[in-house]
Structure formats: C-alpha cells, structure tokens
Amino acid sequence: MNENRTALVTGANKGIGFAVAQGLGAIGFTVAVGARDDTRRAEAVARLRTEGVDAFGVALDVTSDDSVAAAATTVERTAGRLDVLVNNAGISGPADDGAQDPTTLDLDVLRTVLDTNVFGVIRVTNAMLPLLRRAPSPRIVNMSSNMGSLTLRTGPVLAAYAPSKTMLNSITAQYARRLADTNVIVNAACPGWVATDFTNFAAPRTPEQGAAIAVRLATLPDDGPRGGFFDDNGVVPW
Ligand code: NDP
Numbered sequence: 001m002n003e004n005r006t007a008l009v010t011g012a013n014k015g016i017g018f019a020v021a022q023g024l025g026a027i028g029f030t031v032a033v034g035a036r037d038d039t040r041r042a043e044a045v046a047r048l049r050t051e052g053v054d055a056f057g058v059a060l061d062v063t064s065d066d067s068v069a070a071a072a073t074t075v076e077r078t079a080g081r082l083d084v085l086v087n088n089a090g091i092s093g094p095a096d097d098g099a100q101d102p103t104t105l106d107l108d109v110l111r112t113v114l115d116t117n118v119f120g121v122i123r124v125t126n127a128m129l130p131l132l133r134r135a136p137s138p139r140i141v142n143m144s145s146n147m148g149s150l151t152l153r154t155g156p157v158l159a160a161y162a163p164s165k166t167m168l169n170s171i172t173a174q175y176a177r178r179l180a181d182t183n184v185i186v187n188a189a190c191p192g193w194v195a196t197d198f199t200n201f202a203a204p205r206t207p208e209q210g211a212a213i214a215v216r217l218a219t220l221p222d223d224g225p226r227g228g229f230f231d232d233n234g235v236v237p238w
Contacts, residue, residue: 005135006079007218008032008071010062010124011089013040015196016143019211020086024218025053029084032075034060034124036067062089062120072127081134084218087121088143092198093160102159110160117164122171132184141217142172144188144229151237169229169238176227185220189213190231 007024011017013035021031025048033048033055035041041057048055058074061067075082093113098104121142132138147155148165155162172188179186191210193203213232217224229236 004030005083006030006032006075006081007084007086008034008058008075008082008128009086009088010034010060010120013037013044015198016191016194016207016210016214017086017088018044019207020088020214020218021048021055022051022053023208023211023215024084024086025051025055027215027219030054030056030079032056032058032079032082034058034062034071034089036061060089060124062087062124063115065123068123068127071124072131075128076131079131082128082131083135083137084139084141085125085128085132086141086143086214086218087124088214089116089120090143090164090198091116091161092158095156095158095161100158100160102157105159110163113160113164114167117161118167118171121168125175129184133182136183137222138184139218139220140175140184140186141214142168142186142188143214144168144172144190146190146231146236149229149237172229173227180226183222185222185224185226187217187220187225187227188229189217190229190236192231 007029009021012021012033025031045055045057058071060071145165147162175186192205194205194210195201195203
C-alpha cells in the first residue's frame, strides 16, 4: 500500500528529522529530504539511499517564502502529490546568559524562534496543502515539545522556545478544526528528550526513539485521532 507514497520531512538532514526520514523510508515511503544547506542535504540523501530508502532532496528554508514555494514546485515535479508532511525543523534560539529570561527578553529572539517554529510550519503547510489534498490519506505531523505544555511546564525557563511550541500546538488544533471534514489528519508530536545537536547530545533518548511517534502519527488510519498532542505514552496534556 505504501508504494508511491511520498513524505516531506523538514529539517531532515540530521537529528530527529533524519530519523523520521529513515523510519518512513523503511516502511516504503519515498522521502523528500527538506533541508536548507546543500551539502548537508546531499549527504543525508546519499546516506538514506545507501540504506535502501528512495529519497530525493528538497532545498527548503522554512523561514523563506521563496524557498518554500520552490520546495512545493520540486515536490510536485518529482512526486506529483504529497502523502505526509512532517514539520520537524525547529530551533531553540539562544539560551546563554539569560537570553530567554522573560523579564529581559529581546523581542528579536522571540521573533527568530517564532519565525522558524511557528511561522515556518504555517508557511510550509499552506504551500504543501494543495499537494497533500491530492493524496488519498494525507497526514501532517507537527514536531512540538512537552515544554510547550501549559499544564506540564517542563524544562528550564525558555521564554521564546516554550511559547513557540505552545503556539504550534494551538495552530495544530486550528488546522485540525479547519480540516475536520476532509481526509487531512493533523496532529502534534512530542519526541521526548532526545540526544541531538539541539540538546548537545546530553539526553537519554535516541533520534530513532524520538522519531517513532512522528512515524506513527504519519501513518494513522483514516479513523485516527485528529488535532491532538501525543508522545510514545499517549496523549500529552496541552
Ligand atoms: P537538531 O538541531 O538536531 O535538528 C534541527 C533540524 O532543523 C536541522 O535539520 C536544521 O537544519 C533544521 N532547521 C532549523 N532551522 C531551519 C530552517 N529555517 N529551515 C530548514 N530547516 C531548519 O534538532 P532535533 O532533531 O533535536 O529537533 C527536531 C525537532 O524536534 C525540533 O522541532 C525540536 O524543537 C523538536 N524537539 C526536540 C527535542 C529534543 O530533545 N531533541 C525535544 C522536543 C522537541 P540545519 O542543519 O541546516 O541547521
């Protein structure tokens, strides 16, 4: 069933995104490797191909309207449609020297983080939706974090990063409501605390473990949950 299905993963050149690409590739998806750096993207595509994954590169900077529009054209020309979009690309923003102390927060720090983690997701999603609507069972997965949970309030005080994921969760719910009467299923995922560049590799979970929930949400059945927030253990409180 998965032959000819295509998945675009943003920020797929390393970390959790690369592991999502591996995971979806292993179950038969053609993987569009969204990455902004030409060399890193080519290396990731090559590595996936050596692992037997049908992969192609898509130049993609989620903060650029032009780049995202060109990426949609690349996906359309190469695959004709899109079955899965995993909005994985994300940044923490600077955190040293109290850079994300809310009482002294530089609004440019907040803007930068929101531009990637929230506006980037909207930019990419809206550019890809026409291609997703051509698929029989389209799925969108937004890579969030339990640091965005207003109930849990986990992790250190990070006044740009944590609210960016709270807003990402909220926008996920808005998309799910708007698309409720369509076959497009949208959910948010929390990968757990994963050893990547993002965490200076000082975290207990592997990228593969972090990717698992995204792969699961990307392959939900047609009657699967919509507009939720999930990790490996089930529902994450908002
Ligand atoms: P990494 O820093 O290892 O990877 C981030 C990826 O996002 C890289 O491929 C990076 O590309 C890409 N990226 C960043 N900005 C852009 C941009 N403007 N356009 C395109 N790509 C971009 O992080 P992780 O793999 O750990 O994180 C992936 C996601 O998981 C993020 O959304 C993060 O918030 C989330 N997350 C991670 C957790 C963890 O413990 N690691 C915990 C909870 C959530 P480049 O190489 O070019 O910089």
